[in-house]
Amino acid sequence: MPLLLLDLDNTLVDRDAAFRKAVAGFLAQHGLPDSDLTWVTTIDASGYTLRHEVAAALTDRYGDVVPATAIRALLDNGVTDHVVLARSSREALAKARASGWTCVIVTNGRTAQQEAKIRNTGLDQLVQGWAISEAVGHKKPEPEIFQLAAATVNIPLPGAWVIGDSPHADIAGADALGLRSVWVTDGQPWTHDSYQPTHVANDVATAISHALRTPEERRVGGGARSGTD
DSSP: OOEEEEOTBTTTBOHHHHHHHHHHHHHHHTTOOTTHHHHHHHHHGGGTSOHHHHHHHHHHHHTTTSOHHHHHHHHHHHHHHHOOOOHHHHHHHHHHHHTTOEEEEEEOSOHHHHHHHHHHTTGGGTOSEEEEHHHHTOOTTSHHHHHHHHHHTTOOSTTOEEEESOIIIIIIHHHHTTOEEEEEOTTOOOOOSSOOOSEEESSHHHHHHHHHHSOGGGSSSOOOOOEEO
16 A cells, blocks of 8 residues: 655645744734734744744743743644645545555654644544654654654555655655655755755645656655656
8 A cells, every 4th residue: 555654844734824823913912013923933943943942032032021821822832723724735635545545644843732733634534644753752854753654554664755845854854765755845946965856846735646646666766856746
């Protein structure tokens, strides 16, 4: 049975859009300037800045007027409360399952927050499992998290496709394991010479469609980049 290993944030769901919406509400609620939206999202760096560092920066800037509990609530629940699953992504996953594929989410992050996103968006009804770095003790691009993801559904890892937006976490991780990959570009250029995706796509629905229509014999092993959708 073919296996799709899919990143969560900014691949299956638009994590950055959810965070921007949460921050806009936070600023409005506490009477803070709208212009601070750019500052907060820059500090956050699409979730790659450590949570305690973001919390410290927000506390330094707003601690005199905003309770610490409000800052914690923004960072713990802001994204999960606003994240949505696009219709195109939902339909692509449903098509993959109907075509006999097994879909597993592989994501870095804290278990409570990542599972809340998965359940709040209905992804738990569309995928057969997930592996979250905090829960399994390994982070992408470490090979163990991909191996554990495959093990959750009892499917061998060789031949799987990896789909994600992070060159380092997703594509380098796939390359090191000899797996096919699709990089979700979000309009960004590829800038890495030491490894590259098998394919590039503008969004996750297109990425899934590419994997589904690839002939069986091309699913196994690594290989050169095949093109762009």
